[in-house]
Amino acid sequence: MAGRLLLFLCVSVTLGHAHFPPGQRLKPRIQRDRRNIRPNIILILTDDQDLELGSMQAMNKTRRIMEEGGTSFSNAFVTTPMCCPSRSSMLTGKYVHNHNTYTNNENCSSPSWQRQHEPRTFGVYLNNTGYRTAFFGKYLNEYNGSYVPAGWREWLGLVKNSRFYNYTLSRNGVREKHGAQYPQDYLTDLITSESIRYFRSSKRIYPHRPVLMVLSHAAPHGPEDSAPQYSNAFPNASYNYAPNPDKHWIMRYTGAMRPIHMEFTNVLQRKRLQTLLSVDDSMEKLYNMLVETGELENTYIIYTSDHGYHIGQFGLVKGENVRIFTGSTGSNGSTGSTVLNIDLAPTILDIAGLDTPTDMDGKSILTLLDTDKPLLLLVIVYRQFCWTLCVCCVTVGPFCACTSANNNTYWCLRTINETHNFLFCEFATGFLEYFDLNTDPYQLINGVSSLDRTVLNQLHVQLMELRGCRGHKQCNPRTRSVEPGTTPTQLHSYTTTQAV
Numbered sequence: 001m002a003g004r005l006l007l008f009l010c011v012s013v014t015l016g017h018a019h020f021p022p023g024q025r026l027k028p029r030i031q032r033d034r035r036n037i038r039p040n041i042i043l044i045l046t047d048d049q050d051l052e053l054g055s056m057q058a059m060n061k062t063r064r065i066m067e068e069g070g071t072s073f074s075n076a077f078v079t080t081p082m083c084c085p086s087r088s089s090m091l092t093g094k095y096v097h098n099h100n101t102y103t104n105n106e107n108c109s110s111p112s113w114q115r116q117h118e119p120r121t122f123g124v125y126l127n128n129t130g131y132r133t134a135f136f137g138k139y140l141n142e143y144n145g146s147y148v149p150a151g152w153r154e155w156l157g158l159v160k161n162s163r164f165y166n167y168t169l170s171r172n173g174v175r176e177k178h179g180a181q182y183p184q185d186y187l188t189d190l191i192t193s194e195s196i197r198y199f200r201s202s203k204r205i206y207p208h209r210p211v212l213m214v215l216s217h218a219a220p221h222g223p224e225d226s227a228p229q230y231s232n233a234f235p236n237a238s239y240n241y242a243p244n245p246d247k248h249w250i251m252r253y254t255g256a257m258r259p260i261h262m263e264f265t266n267v268l269q270r271k272r273l274q275t276l277l278s279v280d281d282s283m284e285k286l287y288n289m290l291v292e293t294g295e296l297e298n299t300y301i302i303y304t305s306d307h308g309y310h311i312g313q314f315g316l317v318k319g320e321n322v323r324i325f326t327g328s329t330g331s332n333g334s335t336g337s338t339v340l341n342i343d344l345a346p347t348i349l350d351i352a353g354l355d356t357p358t359d360m361d362g363k364s365i366l367t368l369l370d371t372d373k374p375l376l377l378l379v380i381v382y383r384q385f386c387w388t389l390c391v392c393c394v395t396v397g398p399f400c401a402c403t404s405a406n407n408n409t410y411w412c413l414r415t416i417n418e419t420h421n422f423l424f425c426e427f428a429t430g431f432l433e434y435f436d437l438n439t440d441p442y443q444l445i446n447g448v449s450s451l452d453r454t455v456l457n458q459l460h461v462q463l464m465e466l467r468g469c470r471g472h473k474q475c476n477p478r479t480r481s482v483e484p485g486t487t488p489t490q491l492h493s494y495t496t497t498q499a500v
C-alpha cells in the first residue's frame with residue numbers, strides 16, 4: 001500500500017504548532033517533506049439526493065467540473081439509508097451498530113453521542129493535526145444549537161432538520177435567526193458565501209495551513225423551496241417509474257398509487273430538481289474560487305449525499321434509499337469498486353496523511369483514485385438497494401406519511417464482484433430475502449428458496465459476522481490483503497422506523 005501512496009508525495013505538510021494526541025501520527029510520506037502544504041479537503045453533502053431519478057442530469061455545472069478529470073464510482077452505497085444514522089457514520093467511519101444512532105431521534109446528537117463519538121470524527125482528527133476546520137449547514141437532525149461539536153474551529157450549524165428559510169443557525173455557539181428574504185436568508189446561498197469567505201480569509205491569514213470544509217446543504221430535502229429564479233425550472237419533470245408497482249406488502253393496505261399521488265410525485269420531483277440548481281451554482285462558485293486562489297491543484301472536492309431517495313419505485317410514493325454514484329476530478333473514468341459511506345472518514349484522514357484509527361469500520365479508498373492530480377470530486381448519490389425494504393408509507397388524505405412497521409428491521413449483505421451481484425437480507429421477523437441483481441435489478445423474485453442450504457448458511461454466517469464487526473480489520477474481511485476494487489465487498493444495513 002505504501003508504494004502506491006508515494007504517488008501522493010507532491011502533497012505534504014506544514015505541522016505548525018499542531019499537537020498530536022497519543023496514538024495519532026502522520027504517515028512517513030508526509031513527515032518526510034514539511035515544506036509543502038497538505039491538501040485542502042472540501043466535502044459537499046446534500047440531503048436525500050437520488051441517482052436513479054436523474055438528479056445529476058439537472059446539475060450540468062457540477063457534472064462539467066467532474067468530467068474535467070473525475071472518477072465515477074458506480075457502486076457506492078450508504079450502510080443505513082436514514083439521515084442521522086448515515087451522517088453519524090460519515091462523521092465517524094463507523095457502522096450504526098458501533099455508534100448506536102439507529103434513528104433520527106434516539107441518540108441523534110445525544111449526550112452519549114457527544115461524549116463517545118463526536119470526539120472521534122474526522123473533523124477532530126484533522127483539527128488536531130493542524131487543519132483549519134469549518135462546518136456550514138445541516139449537521140444532525142436533533143442538533144439543537146446548544147453547543148459547538150468538537151473539532152470545528154468555524155461552526156455554522158443548522159439547528160434541527162433541513163430548512164431553506166426561517167431557520168436558526170448556531171454561529172460558533174451563538175444562535176442566529178434567519179427569515180425568508182432571498183438572497184440573504186436562502187440557506188444554500190448562505191452556505192456558499194460563508195464557506196467561500198472562510199476559505200479565502202483562512203488562506204490569507206494562514207497561507208500554509210490546509211483547510212477542511214464541509215458544506216452541508218438542505219437541498220433537495222423538503223420543504224424543497226427553490227431560489228426564485230429557478231421556481232419554474234423543469235416544468236415537465238416526472239417521477240421515475242419502476243416496473244414493480246405492486247411489490248411491497250404495504251400496497252395491500254394502501255392500494256396502488258392513484259393519479260393524485262402521481263401528480264404529487266411529479267411536483268415533488270420538479271421541486272427537488274429546482275433546489276439542486278442552487279447547489280449546482282454553489283459548486284461552480286467554489287470551483288472558480290479555488291482557481292482564483294490558486295488552490296485548485298491542491299484540493300480534494302468530495303461531493304456526496306447522506307443517502308438516496310426514491311419516488312414511485314415499487315409503487316411507493318416516496319422514501320429514502322441506499323445506492324450511490326460517485327465521480328471525481330483527479331482521474332478520468334469510472335470504477336465499479338464498492339465504496340461505502342463509512343469509507344469517507346478513513347479516506348479523508350488518508351488524504352490528510354493520517355492512518356485509519358483501529359476503531360473506524362470503513363477503509364480508505366484513496367488508492368482507487370489516480371493520485372497524480374490531487375483533486376477529487378466524489379459524487380455519491382444513492383440508487384435502489386433497498387427499494388423493497390426501507391419505506392412504510394400510509395396515505396393520509398392525498399399525501400403520504402411514514403410510520404413504523406413491525407417487520408421493518410432488517411440486515412442485508414450485499415456482494416458484488418465480477419461474477420456476482422446479490423442482496424441477502426434477514427428481517428427481525430425471521431423473513432429472508434435473496435435477490436440476484438444481475439438478472440433481477442428490480443428485485444421482483446425472491447430467490448431464497450432456490451438457494452443451496454450450505455450457501456444459505458454461509459450467507460447467514462457472513463451477515464452475522466458483519467452485524468457484530470468492530471474496526472476496519474473485522475469489518476472488511478475480504479479486502480484485508482487484496483487489491484481494493486477487485487474483491488467482493490459486503491454491505492449491511494439496519495433500520496428500524498422510517499422518518500422522512
Ligand SMILES: *[C@@H]1O[C@H](CO)[C@@H](O)[C@H](O)[C@H]1NC(C)=O
Nearest residue numbers: 057058059060061233234277
Ligand atoms: C443541461 O445541459 C443539457 C445539454 O446541454 C441541456 O439540454 C439542459 O437544458 C441543461 N440543463 C440545465 C438545467 O441547464
Ligand SMILES: *[C@@H]1O[C@H](CO)[C@@H](O)[C@H](O)[C@H]1NC(C)=O
Nearest residue numbers: 066067068069070331332333
Ligand atoms: C473525461 O472523460 C469525459 C467522458 O468520457 C470526456 O468527455 C472528457 O473529455 C475527459 N476529460 C479529460 C480531461 O480527459
Ligand SMILES: *[C@@H]1O[C@H](CO)[C@@H](O)[C@H](O)[C@H]1NC(C)=O
Nearest residue numbers: 099100102106107112113116
Ligand atoms: C444509545 O447509545 C448508547 C451508547 O452509545 C447505547 O447504550 C444505547 O442503547 C443507545 N440507545 C438506543 C435507543 O439505541
Ligand SMILES: *[C@@H]1O[C@H](CO)[C@@H](O)[C@H](O)[C@H]1NC(C)=O
Nearest residue numbers: 109110111114143144145146
Ligand atoms: C439541547 O440538547 C442538549 C443535549 O444535547 C440538552 O442538554 C439541552 O437541554 C437541549 N436544549 C434545548 C433548548 O432543547
Ligand SMILES: *[C@@H]1O[C@H](CO)[C@@H](O)[C@H](O)[C@H]1NC(C)=O
Nearest residue numbers: 018019127128150151152153
Ligand atoms: C483544535 O485542535 C487544537 C490543537 O489540538 C486544540 O487546541 C483545539 O481545542 C481544537 N479545536 C477544536 C474546535 O476542537
Ligand SMILES: *[C@@H]1O[C@H](CO)[C@@H](O)[C@H](O)[C@H]1NC(C)=O
Nearest residue numbers: 164165166167179180223225
Ligand atoms: C417564514 O416565516 C414567515 C413568518 O412566520 C411566514 O410568513 C413565511 O411563510 C415563512 N416562509 C417560509 C418559506 O417558510
Ligand SMILES: *[C@@H]1O[C@H](CO)[C@@H](O)[C@H](O)[C@H]1NC(C)=O
Nearest residue numbers: 232233234235236237238270
Ligand atoms: C412540456 O410539455 C408540454 C406539453 O407536452 C410541451 O408543450 C412543452 O414544450 C414541454 N416543455 C419542455 C420544457 O419540455
Ligand SMILES: *[C@@H]1O[C@H](CO)[C@@H](O)[C@H](O)[C@H]1NC(C)=O
Nearest residue numbers: 249405406407408427429431
Ligand atoms: C410484514 O408484516 C406484514 C403485516 O404483518 C405481513 O403481511 C408481511 O408478510 C410481513 N412482511 C415480511 C417481509 O415479513
Ligand SMILES: *[C@@H]1O[C@H](CO)[C@@H](O)[C@H](O)[C@H]1NC(C)=O
Nearest residue numbers: 415416417418419420487488
Ligand atoms: C464472487 O462472490 C461469490 C459469492 O461470495 C463467490 O462465490 C465467487 O467465487 C466470487 N467470484 C469471484 C470472481 O471472485
